[in-house]
Amino acid sequence: MQKTAEAVSLGHPDKTCDYISSYILDRMLEQDEHVRYAVEVMIKDNTVVLGGEVTTSALLGDLTTYVKSALSKIGYDERYASIWGKYAIDPAQIKVINMIGIQSADIAKGVDHDGWGDQGVFVGYACKGEGKINRELFLARKLNGALYTVARRSDNLGLDIKTQITMNDDKIETAIVAIPMLQDEDLSDLIVSVLGERPERIIVNGTGRYTYHSSIADCGITGRKLACDFYSTAAPIGGGSPWTKDASKADLTLNVYARILACENLADNDECFVYLSSCIGRAELPSGLIKTVKNGIVSYRDLWCSQTPSALIKAYGLDKPIYAELCGKGISGTQN
Numbered sequence: 170m171q172k173t174a175e176a177v178s179l180g181h182p183d184k185t186c187d188y189i190s191s192y193i194l195d196r197m198l199e200q201d202e203h204v205r206y207a208v209e210v211m212i213k214d215n216t217v218v219l220g221g222e223v224t225t226s227a228l229l230g231d232l233t234t235y236v237k238s239a240l241s242k243i244g245y246d247e248r249y250a251s252i253w254g255k256y257a258i259d260p261a262q263i264k265v266i267n268m269i270g271i272q273s274a275d276i277a278k279g280v281d282h283d284g285w286g287d288q289g290v291f292v293g294y295a296c297k298g299e300g301k302i303n304r305e306l307f308l309a310r311k312l313n314g315a316l317y318t319v320a321r322r323s324d325n326l327g328l329d330i331k332t333q334i335t336m337n338d339d340k341i342e343t344a345i346v347a348i349p350m351l352q353d354e355d356l357s358d359l360i361v362s363v364l365g366e367r368p369e370r371i372i373v374n375g376t377g378r379y380t381y382h383s384s385i386a387d388c389g390i391t392g393r394k395l396a397c398d399f400y401s402t403a404a405p406i407g408g409g410s411p412w413t414k415d416a417s418k419a420d421l422t423l424n425v426y427a428r429i430l431a432c433e434n435l436a437d438n439d440e441c442f443v444y445l446s447s448c449i450g451r452a453e454l455p456s457g458l459i460k461t462v463k464n465g466i467v468s469y470r471d472l473w474c475s476q477t478p479s480a481l482i483k484a485y486g487l488d489k490p491i492y493a494e495l496c497g498k499g500i501s502g503t504q505n
Contacts, residue, residue: 170337170338171335171336171337171342172303172305172335172336172402173305173333173334173335173336173401173402174303174305174306174308174309174333174334174401174402174403175309175331175332175333175396175397175401176306176309176310176312176313176331176332176333176397177313177330177331177332177394177397178313178314178316178317178320178328178329178330178331179243179244179317179328179496179497180243180244180245180317180320180327180328180329180330180382180383181329181330181331181389181394182212182329182383182384182386182387182388182389183389183390183391183392183393183394184389184394184397184496185212185239185240185243185245185383185384185389186209186210186211186212186389186390186391187210187391187392187394187398187410187412187413187496188239188242188243188412188493188496188497189210189212189217189235189236189239189240190208190209190210190219190391190412190413191412191413191492191493191495191496192235192238192239192242192492192493193208193219193232193235193236193239194206194208194414194415194490194492195490195491195492195493196227196230196235196490197223197225197227197229198415198488198489198490198492199227199490200225200226200227200228201225201226201227202488202489203225203226203488204223204224204225204227204415205222205223205224205225205272205277205280205286205415205417206221206222206223206225206414206415207221207222207223207272207413207414207415207418208220208221208222208223208269208413209221209390209391209392209413210389210390210391210413211388211389211390211391212258212384212388212389212390213384213388213389214258214384214385215258215259215262215263215264215384216263216264216265216266217236217263217264217265217266218265218266218268219232219236219265219266219267219268219269220268220269221268221269221270221413222269222270222271222272222273223269223270223271223272224271224272224277229269232265232267233263233264233265236263236265237260237263239493240258240260240263241260242493243328244320244321244328245257245258245260245328245383246260247260247261249328252324252351253327253349253351255381255385256327256349256351256380256381256382256385257327257328257329257349257381257382257383257385258383258384258385276449276450278450279449279450279451280417280450280478282450283452283477283478283479284448284449284450284451284452284478285417285418285419285423285447285448285449285450285451285452285478286414286415286417286418286419286449287418287419287420287447287449288446288447288448288449289407289408289409289419289420289423289446289447290407290408290444290445290446291407291408291419291420291423291424291426291427291444291445291446291447292399292404292405292406292407292424292427292442292443292444292445293404293407293424293426293427293428293429293430293431293432293441293442293443293445294399294400294403294404294428294431294440294441294442294443294501295428295431295432295434295435295440295441296403296435296439296440296441297435297438297439297440300501300502301431301432301435301501302400302403302501303400303401303403304336305334305335305336305401306334306400306401306403308334308336308341308364309332309333309334309401310332310499311363311364312332312334312344312346312360312363312364313330313331313332315359315363316330316332316346316348316356316359317330319359320348324351325350325351325352325354326348326349326350326354327348327349327350327379327380327382327383328349328382328383329348329349329382329383329386329387330346330347330348330349331345331346331347331348332344332345332346332347333345333346334364334368340366340369341364341366341368341369342368342369342370343368343369343370343371343372344360344364344368344370344371344372345372345373345375346360346371346372346373346374347373347374347375347379348373348374348379349379349380349381349382350374350379350380351380356373357371357373360373391410391412391413392409392410392412392413395410397499398411398412398499398500399424399499399500399501400500400501403440404442407423407424407427407444407445408420408423408424411424411425411495411500412492412495412496416478416481416482416487416488417478417482419447419478421487421492421495422478422481422482422485422487423445423447423454423481424500425485425487425500426445426474426476426481426485427443427444427445428443428500428501428502429485430443430459430472431443434459434461435461436461437463438461438462438463439462439463439464440461440462441459441460441461441462442459442460442461443457443458443459443460443472444456444457444458444459444460445457445472445474452477452478453474453475454473454474457471457472457473457474458470458471458472459471459472
């Protein structure tokens with residue numbers, strides 16, 4: 170049976186947007202661990218739009234500096250711009266449009282009483298194998314991470330990278346790579362080395378040419394790569410984007426918690442799914458369910474969570490500036 174999963178690098182414009190929002194949140198948390206933050210990002214060409222709500226005792230500071238610093242962390246810096254010119258984003262030309270307001274008082278009322286800042290459904294997943302995720306996704310991420318590392322040192326390879334792995338039973342049937350190149354470069358040996366076997370098919374840059382990239386070639390928006398961030402097609406996606414909000418909003422916290430619970434309850438099962446839900450302004454979760462699969466037999470049991478939002482946030486250090494790092498790793502903690 171064929172199974173396929175995709176991964177993208179931080180240089181992909183959608184993930185660049187996720188990272189910019191996470192990076193700014195980290196700067197807020199350095200000053201105020203109780204910051205209320207929900208900021209979406211859009212990037213096209215060399216213009217970045219920030220829109221959302223921030224309530225904090227911290228100073229927002231120079232948002233253009235934050236955006237440029239985030240881009241530099243990804244690898245979009247002066248050196249990169251000098252190599253790629255018109256083909257990629259240029260930090261020196263960045264213009265930031267600020268459309269950030271403050272959090273609704275209605276939402277704040279519930280969060281002030283240790284309730285969740287939003288309602289939603291959340292899913293955690295774990296399975297047998299490396300990283301406790303499905304193998305096709307593990308390999309897509311592993312290959313993406315290796316190519317991204319090489320590209321950061323290269324004068325020929327770009328940072329806007331997609332990888333896709335198709336497994337057929339236990340064999341790698343197809344490996345697809347999209348990576349910007351100024352000059353054609355054979356990556357077959359690197360791909361085989363990273364994957365540990367030679368796929369039946371290797372496709373690099375399926376159109377035959379890939380030079381224009383980043384926000385020059387594609388408009389980036391936060392939250393559009395959730396299948397890559399979560400578990401591909403192995404499990405449903407729960408909640409909204411986890412990378413654009415502080416921990417009180419639940420989209421990060423309860424998705425992380427669901428993943429941790431799935432790993433803890435995997436035991437000798439083949440797969441474990443954890444389903445949670447939240448109610449805005451309330452601490453107690455309306456529902457919780459654990460589903461395990463072993464040798465094709467499915468079992469269910471109810472899960473009751475009595476942990477308050479503040480307790481979970483403290484337990485997992487989500488009131489600390491760790492969001493940019495989490496954005497790079499993904500919910501399951503295996504992304505590079």
